[in-house]
Amino acid sequence: MNQPLINIDRKFRPEVEGLRVVAALLVAIYHIWLNRVSGGVDVFFVISGFLITSSIISTINRTGELRFLPYITKLMKRLLPSVFFILGAVLVLSWFLLPKSILDKTIREVVASMFFYQNWQLAISSTDYLDSSQMKTPVEHFWALSIQGQFYIIWFLLFAFILLLIKKYKLTNVKTLINTVLGIIFVSSFIYSVYLTAVNQPWAYFITMTRVWEFALGSLLCVNLSSIKVNKILATVIGWLGLIGLILTGIVFNVSEMFPGYIALWPMVCALFIVLSGTRETKFGVKRFLGSPVMVKLGGISFGIYLWHWVLLEFYRYNVQETPGIIVGTLIIISSIVFSFLMTRYIEEPIRSSDNNKFSFKRLGIMGSVNILLIGSFLIGVKINHYKLEQKITDKNFPGALAVKSPNVVPDQEPIPAFSDVFGDLPQAHLDGSNQGLKDSDLKIGEYGETENFDATIALIGSSHSEHWLGAILEATKDHNYRVLNMTRSGTRFSTGYSDDDLKGIWVNNVLDYLKDADVDLIVAQATASDASSNKIQQQIVDQLQYIKDEYGIEVLAIRDDPRYSFNVLESLETNGLEKTTEKMNSETNQKDESFWKQFETENKSLHKIDLTDYFRVDGKFQPIIGNIIVYRDNRHLTNTYSESFGPIFEEEINEILKKK
Known part of the structure; x- marks a missing residue:
């Protein structure tokens, strides 16, 4: 040319x-x-x-x-020398200076940063860039470099x-x-x-x-x-x-x-x-x-x-x-x-600046290899912790929520999950991908329990505050001939409060369309949002559940939302200790749905209700560890392990409702 x-x-x-x-x-x-x-x-x-x-x-x-x-x-x-060097430094420093509860997340994001897909990693994991309640890794800002x-x-x-x-x-x-x-x-x-x-x-x-x-x-x-x-x-x-x-x-x-x-x-x-x-x-x-x-x-x-x-x-x-x-x-x-x-x-x-590409890429290869070896060492440590966790869960010394009203004294044990595992202690729906992310509105359904010749179908519906009860429901139904469906979408309450052209509203309408002809006997869903002081928001959730009961004839178990906090409970627990975290939790007014729930319990007779707030307190105080199980994995979501400890409570409630059908 x-x-x-x-x-x-x-x-x-x-x-x-x-x-x-x-x-x-x-x-x-x-x-x-x-x-x-x-x-x-x-x-x-x-x-x-x-x-x-x-x-x-x-x-x-x-x-x-x-x-x-x-x-x-x-x-x-031009790009890789600085990226590889800083990521290597982060990996080394993380071993000594980073809370164990965020190590697993850090490893995933280091890998994403090394291969320039960190922006997608954060998008898929529903990260809020400046939400102080979400634990931040030292490499979160690499999203911009990835783009x-x-x-x-x-x-x-x-x-x-x-x-x-x-x-x-x-x-x-x-x-x-x-x-x-x-x-x-x-x-x-x-x-x-x-x-x-x-x-x-x-x-x-x-x-x-x-x-x-x-x-x-x-x-x-x-x-x-x-x-x-x-x-x-x-x-x-x-x-x-x-x-x-x-x-x-x-x-x-x-x-x-x-x-x-x-x-x-x-x-x-x-x-x-x-x-x-x-x-x-x-x-x-x-x-x-x-x-x-x-x-x-x-x-x-x-x-x-x-x-x-x-x-x-x-x-x-x-x-x-x-x-x-x-x-x-x-x-x-x-x-x-x-x-x-x-x-x-x-x-x-x-x-x-070197004209010798062999020299340049040899150095890059060494830095990249060191990082991969460090990542491998971290992953081996995580696997070992997971194995130890599995062994401990079978121990009767970890009753979780049942310890609140148990007459037996629970011996002190190192709490589970281990701090390095808490962040990833997620509901099954989150692990297998049946939880709906923020990116689309298509209805994704997870199916668990008995999938053929079942006696009843239970559907868990709503946001992540419904989803984190999946562990409890699966534990409650494991000895029964029930099918369990998960229909949850992050950040989306099952509510009448969304417009029809909003992604959240479209998803809610998709759920309604499915339920219209579905073989569902019981719906379990959050009925309040404990961080919302507006009764309008609470009422919109209840109105949606009431519509399901009245129009579709499906029984509804409405769960009062768990207490939420303005700070990351897990991070505080690891960095500040049990006593200071307990004090911090009880200094907040963390349940703004109190008055609405009392009115709802009194006036609404057609929906089944369950308030589990007492299972987050010991001797009248909210606690980050109960029954030797860590309660929260962030500022508002339960660990799956603590959720599973509610199994017997949900089993009794579910069986009582289904027997009356």
């Missing part, structure tokens, strides 16, 4: 380097002191789109082709396809073609992002398709920047407006709940303003600040600053205190800069 694919301004842009470090520092500052999302990651995505498009087009202009091996080799040499890595592959395929079209059909209006393709990607991804953010924001936050428009915007800027002219006055004004607007993004908007929908245009436009302002040399423009030697130097290590700050922050939180003060937070940022500088100089640069 004799002529350049497209003429772009390939010169070094110092203000872009400065913008990168501003984005990295904003992320760190908002995480450390404000516990909010800053919008800085979205700016990283725009810059990445701008830079990789510039690199790809320059390569095609220079060589006339775009080959995968040189492209992926260069990409791996970036996926994007680089997508963009290679995209431009390889464009180049193929140009060569095959001898196209000459290349700029129009590229703008058209990028425009279609931008618009379609943006529309999907706005839609999915409205109906399922936690899922939209992490997945790749809702973020591609941000990269595409940077690419469009790269392709068209040389054609956009701004005068010096306008350049000065929009540059400073862009920087101020970017800094205020996380304060003006609740980014973690509103992004990546149309609100994400705010930091995007701010970034565009800054880049556009840099096309003109002005005396008082933002370029003089962002393009200063110090900012350019820091911009070169901004990638490491982003990666290190969260690692240091999380280890500090688990070992010292939840929120750092000004001095400690500043030290975390300074340490991130120092570690990033040293890592860039001694780990990343020797590999990235």
Whole structure:
């Protein structure tokens, strides 16, 4: 190809380097002191789109082709050294400094980060990025890097396809073609992002398709920047407006709940303003600040600053205190800069700048192998703990909920599950995938117990606060000829409170359609939400259960919700101990459904009801460990082991209801 694919301004842009470090520092500052999302990651995505498009087009202009091996080799040499090194450091430090209860989650996320699918790992596990009640791993922030890595592959395929079209059909209006393709990607991804953010924001936050428009915007800027002219006055004004607007993004908007929908245009436009302002040399423009030697130097290590700050922050939180003060937070940022500088100089640069690929990949291979060996060691330890857990569950010294009203004194034992196993002590429906995730509304049904020639069918329906009783129900029905169905969806109460076009509402309607003709004798479901003070929310759940009873003639066992807390009970138990956690639990008003439940018990005679609140207290105090079993795996969900200890209680209740049918 004799002529350049497209003429772009390939010169070094110092203000872009400065913008990168501003984005990295904003992320760190908002995480450390404000516990909010800053919008800085979205700016990283725009810059990445701008830079990789510039690199790809320059390569095609220079060589006339775009080959995968040189492209992926260069990409791996740039990304993997820092990633492998930091993940290795996290694995080693986790063994000594991380609560055992989060080790299993950390291992899974380290693996996901190594292979650049961490964003999907978090989406599938229904992670809320800034929910303080969810235990955070030191590598949770790698989700953004995973999206970036996926994007680089997508963009290679995209431009390889464009180049193929140009060569095959001898196209000459290349700029129009590229703008058209990028425009279609931008618009379609943006529309999907706005839609999915409205109906399922936690899922939209992490997945790749809702973020591609941000990269595409940077690419469009790269392709068209040389054609956009701004005068010096306008350049000065929009540059400073862009920087101020970017800094205020996380304060003006609740980014973690509103992004990546149309609100994400705010930091995007701010970034565009800054880049556009840099096309003109002005005396008082933002370029003089962002393009200063110090900012350019820091911009070169901004990638490491982003990666290190969260690692240091999380280890500090688990070992010292939840929120750092000004001095400690500043030290975390300074340490991130120092570690990033040293890592860039001694780990990343020797590999990235070497012309000897054999040398580079030998080092990468060693780092990757060490990480895999460390992961293997962790997994072996987890397997051993699981084996010990299975042995202990059969011991009569672990009565769980039955200890509350048992006259026998329960001897002190090390509680089960082991801390390293609690986070994964999930209901069977969660383990086999029959629990419905947030991403769709199709009805997924798990079938347990007797599946043929059964005497009765019991259906467990509702959110995760219904699902965590599955262990109790399976334990209650194991000696009976019953079929058990699980119809649960994370974050979705079986309620009349959702609209018909919402994913939650669609799922509820799908459940209703199924039950209309289903052979179901008894429905078990949560009847309240103990963290909701509004009686309207409680009534909507009861109204739905009442509808099932009145219209379908199915018996209903309505369960009062378990106590919920504003903090992670498991994390507190391991880091603060039993006494302080007990004190913390009892200092909260953790059941806002009290008055509603009393009225419901008194006035509603047609639904069967069960209030298990007493089984969360010993001598009048709520406890994190009862009958030598750990009660909670987070701030609101029961461990499956504790749920199973309710088996005899549910067995009596279920048999009594079914006998009357």
